[in-house]
Amino acid sequence: MNRLLRTGFLTGLSAIGGLGVGLAIAQSPALDPALVAPHIYQVALENEKVRVLEVTDRNGETPPLHSHPDRVVVFLSPCAWMVTNDDSSHMESYKFGEVLWAERETHGGQTSTVIQECRILEIELKPPG
Numbered sequence: 001m002n003r004l005l006r007t008g009f010l011t012g013l014s015a016i017g018g019l020g021v022g023l024a025i026a027q028s029p030a031l032d033p034a035l036v037a038p039h040i041y042q043v044a045l046e047n048e049k050v051r052v053l054e055v056t057d058r059n060g061e062t063p064p065l066h067s068h069p070d071r072v073v074v075f076l077s078p079c080a081w082m083v084t085n086d087d088s089s090h091m092e093s094y095k096f097g098e099v100l101w102a103e104r105e106t107h108g109g110q111t112s113t114v115i116q117e118c119r120i121l122e123i124e125l126k127p128p129g
Helices: 009-018
Strands: 004-007 041-046 050-057 066-068 071-075 079-084 089-094 099-102 105-107 118-125
Touching: 079 118
Parallel strands: none
Antiparallel strands: 004 099, 041 050, 050 118, 066 105, 071 099, 071 118, 079 089
């Protein structure tokens, strides 16, 4: 989640309701996180306008390769984990209620390093149609 951009809680929620254009969820079912890692990603709501995933990230779990569209991320619990780059490592942490924008990405195969169980909502907006 190193591509997350911090925003204020209300600003992030405004982005959910205020976006006039949808975000494409054009992903292969083989890379759908709810299908490939149902123990981590569960569909909380889905209709023609939005898909909401409830994410439970636990230390030591390794999700398979999967893909996410651009999305809004809402932290349902305090979350912290170690991020390691080629030459350094640091801790990222987020507070309950913090809202972020996350760009689309395909990732997986890395074992989670969360400090404690982390609960997140990922909100994917669908294109109008």
